[in-house]
Amino acid sequence: MKPNSRRVFLRNTSISSLVLLANPLKSCSSKIENKIVSETYKPLILSTWAHGIPANDKAWDVLSKTDNILDAVEQGVRVTESDPDNLSVGLQGLPDRDGIVTLDASIMIGDGSCGSVSFVRQIKHPISLARQVMEKTPHVMLSGEGARLFAIAQGFPLEEEKLSPKAEKAYREWLVQSAYKPIINIENHDTIGMIGIGKDGKLAGACTTSGLAYKMHGRVGDSPIIGAGLYVDDEVGAATATGLGESVIRICGSFLVVELMRQGRSPQEACEEAVRRLTVKNASQIADMQVGFLAINKEGEFGAYAVHPGFNFAMHHSEAKVLKDAKSKFSDNG
Numbered sequence: 001m002k003p004n005s006r007r008v009f010l011r012n013t014s015i016s017s018l019v020l021l022a023n024p025l026k027s028c029s030s031k032i033e034n035k036i037v038s039e040t041y042k043p044l045i046l047s048t049w050a051h052g053i054p055a056n057d058k059a060w061d062v063l064s065k066t067d068n069i070l071d072a073v074e075q076g077v078r079v080t081e082s083d084p085d086n087l088s089v090g091l092q093g094l095p096d097r098d099g100i101v102t103l104d105a106s107i108m109i110g111d112g113s114c115g116s117v118s119f120v121r122q123i124k125h126p127i128s129l130a131r132q133v134m135e136k137t138p139h140v141m142l143s144g145e146g147a148r149l150f151a152i153a154q155g156f157p158l159e160e161e162k163l164s165p166k167a168e169k170a171y172r173e174w175l176v177q178s179a180y181k182p183i184i185n186i187e188n189h190d191t192i193g194m195i196g197i198g199k200d201g202k203l204a205g206a207c208t209t210s211g212l213a214y215k216m217h218g219r220v221g222d223s224p225i226i227g228a229g230l231y232v233d234d235e236v237g238a239a240t241a242t243g244l245g246e247s248v249i250r251i252c253g254s255f256l257v258v259e260l261m262r263q264g265r266s267p268q269e270a271c272e273e274a275v276r277r278l279t280v281k282n283a284s285q286i287a288d289m290q291v292g293f294l295a296i297n298k299e300g301e302f303g304a305y306a307v308h309p310g311f312n313f314a315m316h317h318s319e320a321k322v323l324k325d326a327k328s329k330f331s332d333n334g
């Protein structure tokens, strides 16, 4: 990667008035009619949660070798799908209330191509299956048994249906009360959503999860729904979501973030407005649930925002790889 991708953008009234500066501080003070929008990076990879760090490492490595942002995000989130410690992604995730692990995943690139799988069993890398749906079928989404049969036809191995030791233990504990609380609060989530931009300005995203723990059998969340858990448009930017999927679906969350950016909001402003809208549409549940959004625009500017504190995201660019805490609408003490 070229090390000089860091820039500060100045926004006047339109994109055409953007100015890239080699010495941002000096130039900012001399351009008082402009305001600093943000640091921007190309390439840039963002992922939800701390497990995004190793996932981003892999994505960065792939991007460095191939310049292919689609390969990068697919390979990146496969790291999380294979992580035995993650209880919300991949076959080692927590099961539904019948003790069965079902997976949701989606993948998208900025020209509108996308694919997803939902309610799929026995597939170790649902993100790669989603990519096959995108590339090998005329469809966008395959579900359940149809997705599994398609996987077999594509040569995906079927894994044994057996809970991981950690998931088995947690499920047995849950069975004692069998309390059906479809809640994703601050402790109960780990889905990976990854969005990235290459140095060529091409965008891609991937999102993969075992979904809500102890959900009803057949429940599908936001992650495989294009526009809810993930949306990418090379003309504008990309967004992904984590948290209580039902609340994200209600506002077409990731699509909303991208559309707000299309109307001129920065990624940060777009994430904040989407959270505001989500809190209005899900007011009765809001105290007990968490959602976080991540966004990148086509300039390589980024944003993140959550309902409650506790949402963090991993960021990787040519100068640093860091875990950052997102700001939130409600503070620690409510």
Ligand code: SD4
Binding pocket: 088, 184, 188, 189, 190, 191, 209, 210, 211, 212, 220, 221, 222, 223, 241, 242, 243, 244, 245, 246
């Ligand atoms: C879902 N959004 O299935 C996913 C879960 C999630 O962090 O993001 N957990 O609703």
